Amino acid sequence: LTDAASVVTATDELGVYLAIYLLVLRHPLLVVRQILTVAQFAPGRLALGLGIGGDDRREVVASGVDPATRGRRMDESLGLLRRLLAGETVTHEGEYFSLDRARLRPVPEQPIPLVVGGRSRAALRRAGRLGDGWLGIWTSAAHCAEAIATVEEQAADAGRGDVDWKHGMTFWGGVGSDRAEARGRVAPAMEGLYRTPFGKFESYVPHGTVDDVAEFVAPFIEAGCATLNFIPLAGNDEAGIDAVAEVRALLRK
Numbered sequence: 001l002t003d004a005a006s007v008v009t010a011t012d013e014l015g016v017y018l019a020i021y022l023l024v025l026r027h028p029l030l031v032v033r034q035i036l037t038v039a040q041f042a043p044g045r046l047a048l049g050l051g052i053g054g055d056d057r058r059e060v061v062a063s064g065v066d067p068a069t070r071g072r073r074m075d076e077s078l079g080l081l082r083r084l085l086a087g088e089t090v091t092h093e094g095e096y097f098s099l100d101r102a103r104l105r106p107v108p109e110q111p112i113p114l115v116v117g118g119r120s121r122a123a124l125r126r127a128g129r130l131g132d133g134w135l136g137i138w139t140s141a142a143h144c145a146e147a148i149a150t151v152e153e154q155a156a157d158a159g160r161g162d163v164d165w166k167h168g169m170t171f172w173g174g175v176g177s178d179r180a181e182a183r184g185r186v187a188p189a190m191e192g193l194y195r196t197p198f199g200k201f202e203s204y205v206p207h208g209t210v211d212d213v214a215e216f217v218a219p220f221i222e223a224g225c226a227t228l229n230f231i232p233l234a235g236n237d238e239a240g241i242d243a244v245a246e247v248r249a250l251l252r253k
Helices: 002-010 028-041 057-062 067-085 121-130 141-157 179-194 210-222 237-252
Strands: 016-022 046-051 090-093 098-102 114-117 133-136 168-175 227-233
Touching (some): 002 016, 002 028, 016 168, 016 227, 028 046, 067 090, 067 114, 067 121, 121 141, 133 141, 168 210, 168 237, 179 227, 227 237
Parallel strands (some): 114 133, 133 168, 168 227
Antiparallel strands (some): 090 098
8 A cells, every 4th residue: 555655656657466465364444545555646547456364374473463364254245345334424343344333434436356366265265245346266167157146146146246247367478580599588587486397387378479469368358358567577577567558459459
């Protein structure tokens, strides 16, 4: 959220999509206060991807949270977020949080999308019952379509039939003159971060020319994704931004 504030105050045009904000590490009341502050700087330009954090449980433990409680804590916290962001006066006595007539002002005129990340069945249920969409990673277009269908079924079962869905996918991507050059850019970066051989991720990572990347991700739009979030490796940061812009232009055609 600190990064989001710096970006939205540096420009009047760019939106900010946080993916993924680890809600379970924080108290929901303080989170909403921060969200509302950023939203005042940039009405209609903030969206939140929210998750429990699955890649490194040590961060959760170091923050004083039992990893085994993350799912329940996330459900309770996300429910409170929705109510507080809507301007409700909230009295709540839950497993993890207690509020007595809490209310925050001013709330944004445009609702802030709360998009839930995660690959588990529980995450899909959470996205359908409490979120405005699902944000995926490391999956095929076919499985993405199945996940989106599950989310929307969960929403219907919860009586939420009028959601303006904002489903999305996050991709690491490599761009170069050919697939070998692109792979040589993205593979070391991912292996350095995840400490895992690139082969484990390769089938889920678009890499090659700009045309190759656009061809790879197009089926995810057909599956129901409204947003595609890229972590691009293309020689340098500017080249990565330009490559994503070219992919976007190709997809819009």
